[in-house]
Amino acid sequence: MQTTDYRIAADIGGTFTDVACLSSEGQLITAKVPSTPHDYAEGILVGIGQIVEQLGLEAGNFGQLLHASTIATNAILESKGAKTGLVTTEGFRDVLELRRIRVPRLYEPLYEKPAPLVPRRNRYEVAERLDATGAVVQPLDEAGARAVGRALAQAGVEAVAICFLHSYVNPEHERAVERILREELPEGCFICASYDVLPEMREYERTSTTVVNAYVGPVVRTYLEKLVQRLEAAGFDGNVLMMQSSGGLLDVAQVQERPATVVESGPAAGVVGAARLGMAAGYKDVITFDMGGTTAKASLIQDGCVTATDDYEVGGGISMSSALAKGGGYALRLPIIDVSEVGAGGGSIVRIDAGGVLKIGPESVGAVPGPACYDRGGEHATVTDANVVLGYLNPVALAGGTVPVKAIRAQEAITRTVCDPTGIDLLEAAYGIHRVANATMMRAVKAVSTYRGRNPRDFTLLAFGGNGGMHAAALARELNIGRVIVPPGAGVFSAVGLLVADYEMGRSLSLSLLLKDGETELLEKAFSDLETSVLEGMTYETTPTLTRSVQLRYKGQGSELGVVVPPGVIVDETLNLLSAGFETEHKRSYGYINETGLIELVSLRVVASLPPARAPRVSGIAGLVDTGEIVTRKAYFGSSSGLMETPVITRMALSDTPRSGPMIIEEYEGTTIVPPDCTAWRDSHNNIVIQLGAEEQQDG
Incomplete structure (x- = not known):
């Protein structure tokens, strides 16, 4: 077997590390x-060892490792990032404090925004x-x-962000200070400047992102x-490639620079x-619900296309993008698959x-010591x-007896x-925890759906x-969603997503003009220059596909x-099509079109992408069998249903x-709960399909 016939993907979560591999025959091993x-x-190597053992390979005999992780997100959510300094224009020291005036909780007068990262x-x-x-x-x-460099060194900072006024137009001052700081600060201190991270206007967003x-x-x-x-x-x-928040893979050396x-690497892969x-x-029209050990994430897919944004907030109890609900976290103005995330996981x-x-979260016990039931000191x-x-x-x-x-x-x-x-009964207390967790996670789903029209x-x-799979049906009930899909390999699905992702690089720049002009x-020259810059930063054998977009x-x-x-x-008709596309999206997002409004272009973006060398194809799932064994155990579905003797089956025990x-x-990677008054079956792609009954939906 050729080495390049195997791509292994690894997704690091707060509690578990998931590994998946697609063989040349399309067999999925997890x-x-x-x-x-x-x-x-260490966790990745243990998972890879289990995979290569099943395949009968040597440890290094695969062509690519595709990687995703929530480590950056968790560092922000749990305030465990580096000790950071900020160097900015005189008079703009408090941009991070002032941020934007809007707050996410209108009727909570005592609400406090999270403290600045610096x-x-x-x-x-x-x-x-x-x-x-x-x-x-x-x-x-x-x-x-x-002098500022010496003060930062004395303060013992591990990282420094540089952000000067209007440096997206002229970066020379930032470049000069970056050079000075590298001379004054200890070797190994992480230094970055806004001209390289986000060369776009908006002072707070650019400062916060940097x-x-x-x-x-x-x-x-x-x-x-x-x-x-x-x-x-x-x-x-x-090669080692890492998933970007935008949904594309990039070489780890370039990831270390930006x-x-x-930040949303793992969620994007899923x-x-x-x-x-x-x-x-x-x-083709789905809301994704990804619940791991530390966080729960949601995103919206319409007509088979992911929803992307560059207007995002991370931290503050919920990471999300919405023009209608802001102020709860730190602005991150980079291309990101529109994922809303809350600190509520297993x-x-x-x-x-x-x-x-x-209350549930956002603090988590993590992998060590883990939940109390793991009996590892939690x-x-x-x-x-x-x-x-x-x-x-x-x-x-x-996990097949391993935990x-x-x-x-x-x-x-x-x-x-x-x-x-509280004096509450044990089962009612546990059911209350389950429901409060669902209510917390419902915020994430609404952030990518209701708040976006x-x-x-x-x-x-x-x-x-x-x-x-344990919370999906109950969550769907609260949202009046009638159908739930749980795909094969659901418990390691972000790793599976890595296997079907493209190699991708993108860049943006500010350019302000009216379309009517x-x-x-x-525009054509600006896009051409940007395309040249993007392609110079990529390693490729076949010509990438270039996608242009505007804000x-x-x-x-x-x-x-x-x-x-x-x-x-770009010709005049191109500008007409852009105007029509903008008005369509504006109507869908905000419910109206401004017939007399002038449409203004704010920034450009170019993305170059290459699909996997061998088109991913999942034709089978390793270990997906029906043992035929009939097992039951008691499960509690609320006071109206009480404890019920519930069949415990495998995915393959379901038919159409x-x-x-x-x-x-129950499966190796996870568990799916089908409540009373719901039905479930397995479709031709081995997805579990749960249909909620009429009683499960408030409006039928």
Whole structure:
């Protein structure tokens, strides 16, 4: 077998590391192992070892490792990034504090925005000034910049972000300060400038994005370097590519230069897989629901296409994109698959707050020590513990027996955390945890649907992640979604998504003009120059596909909508098509068209992409068999249904004939719950299809 016949994908989550491989015959082989926070590479190597053992290969005998991770996201959500400094124009020290005026919780007067990633004591000003055209108003004070470098070194920062006013037009001052800081700061300090991270207007968004890039830089760089070293020691000499938040793969060396591009790496991989494999199975309009150990994510796929954005917020309890609900996190203005994320996963910690209210997350127990039921020293009650008490999860072991479970530990943790302070019965407490987790995760689904002008009822919920199948039906009920799909390999689906993703690189630049002015030659030249820049940064043997897009708005608006530019040289008709495309999207997102409004172009973007050398094809799933064994266990579905003796079956025990719930579908990678009054069957692509009954939907 040729080495390049194998692509292995690894997705690091907060609790588990998922590994998947597609053979040349289209056979999907998967592994799920506990994440190893002390050295994330260790978990990947263990998973790869299980895969190559099944295939009968040597450890290094595969062509590519495709990689995704939530490590950058978790560093922000859990405030575990690098100690970061900011250098900015004199008078703009507090841009991170001022940010935008909108808040996400209108009726919560005591709401406080999350603290800036860079505290004020580590934010420094340098005398310099450019105007909006890039002309120098005040020369750079190089002596002052050098003094700032010495102060940052004394403060012991691990990373520095540089962001000067109007540097997206003229980056010379930022380049000069970047050079000075590299001389003054210790070798290894991560330094980045906004002209390289985000050469676009908007002072707060550009500053915030550059700071996020610096904040996660050392974390991402350290574990990627260790990963490559460990792989090389194991005999692997192929390419290592990492998933970007935009949904494309990129060489890890380039990722280390711009780590903010992988903040939503893992979630993006799952959405790409859902779009491509879902479309192949006939599901073109879906909302993805990805619930892992630390977070839950949602995204919207319409007509088989992922929804992308460059207007995103990460952290603050929920990471999301929406022009209608902002202010809860840190602006990240980079191309990102529109994924909304909340700190609610299987390992999220359960607590009773000072007001006696049950709360879930965003803190997580992580892989170590893990939920109490794993019996590895975990004391906190978690969502996973609640699912064990409810009978949803196997009370003996998970992941094919590789993760032992002690149900008594889950019972003790929930009793101590919830039952004793409130007097609630154990089953009701566990069911309450399950429902509160669903309510928290519902925010993520609404952020990509309701808040963007889409009705969830018009979509199918496609659930994956280690815990997605357990919560999907109940979540769909709350949202009036009538159908749930759980794909094969759902518990490792972000890893599966990596296998069908393209190699991709993109760049953007600011350019302000009105479409009515007909500046076709200016636009064509700007796009051509940008395309040259993108292609120079890529390694390729066949010519990549180039996609152009623009950000448009009505003149005077505060936010933009992305529109793809039709192929070919830009002419007057191209501008007419862009206007029509913008108005269609504006109507869909906001419900109206401004008939007299002037349409303004704000920025350009070019993406170059290459599909996998061998088209991915999933023709079979390793280990997907029906044992024929009939097993039941008691599961609790609320006070109206009580404890029910529930069949525990495998995916292959389902046929194309609908089967009535309740039932528990156990697999190596995860568990799917089919509540009472629902039916389930297996379609021709081996997806589990759950149809909610009339009683499950408030409006039928």
